[in-house]
Amino acid sequence: MINASVVRFVYQKTGAQLYYIANDDIDRVFDLTFRTEAPDDTGTPHVFEHAILSGSEKYPSAQLYANLRNQTYNTFMNAFTYHRYTSYPVSSMSEAQLLKLADFYTDSCFHPMVMEDESIFRTEAWRYRLNDPDDPLSIEGTVYSEMLGKRSVERTRRTWGRIC
Ligand SMILES: [Zn+2]
Numbered sequence: 001m002i003n004a005s006v007v008r009f010v011y012q013k014t015g016a017q018l019y020y021i022a023n024d025d026i027d028r029v030f031d032l033t034f035r036t037e038a039p040d041d042t043g044t045p046h047v048f049e050h051a052i053l054s055g056s057e058k059y060p061s062a063q064l065y066a067n068l069r070n071q072t073y074n075t076f077m078n079a080f081t082y083h084r085y086t087s088y089p090v091s092s093m094s095e096a097q098l099l100k101l102a103d104f105y106t107d108s109c110f111h112p113m114v115m116e117d118e119s120i121f122r123t124e125a126w127r128y129r130l131n132d133p134d135d136p137l138s139i140e141g142t143v144y145s146e147m148l149g150k151r152s153v154e155r156t157r158r159t160w161g162r163i164c
Helices: 044-052 064-071 095-110 118-124 142-163
Strands: 005-010 017-022 028-035 074-077 085-092 127-129 138-140
Touching (some): 044 118, 044 142
16 A cells, blocks of 8 residues: 555564565654553553653653654654553654654663653652642642543543534
8 A cells, every 4th residue: 555665574582573664755754662561550551651751861851852852853753552552653754863763762762761760750650649738639640631631632522522
């Protein structure tokens, strides 16, 4: 369908697979995908998806991902957590830009700062917070807030569907 040649490489030591897909499309894509089956419903793979993009050995900045996403010549840059795997795709019409962004994703995935800095995990994961002893406990965390927003949108869509 995309008029491409595909070469599959398998690293015998780990079983890691690399697919090289070549065609005439100048919008080039790089994607790292890992099997991340969730052990339970606490959202651990999603928390690590976020935490991994919060700085790495070579790129020790929590804000760099947002800057790269908004200020480079990429045509797409995001990360996704599905039920069984986590994916970090990026694309660009500039090969030089794509190689730099691929280097950022690769170092983020294989040398993330979250392994050394627990505060990154605490920021992304859901957690209880008590602002004042008389206040009720609240739940916070980047991923928790994101999931609340997603549920709100889904609830709005369901309601809208009933109206229509
Ligand atoms: Zn997320």
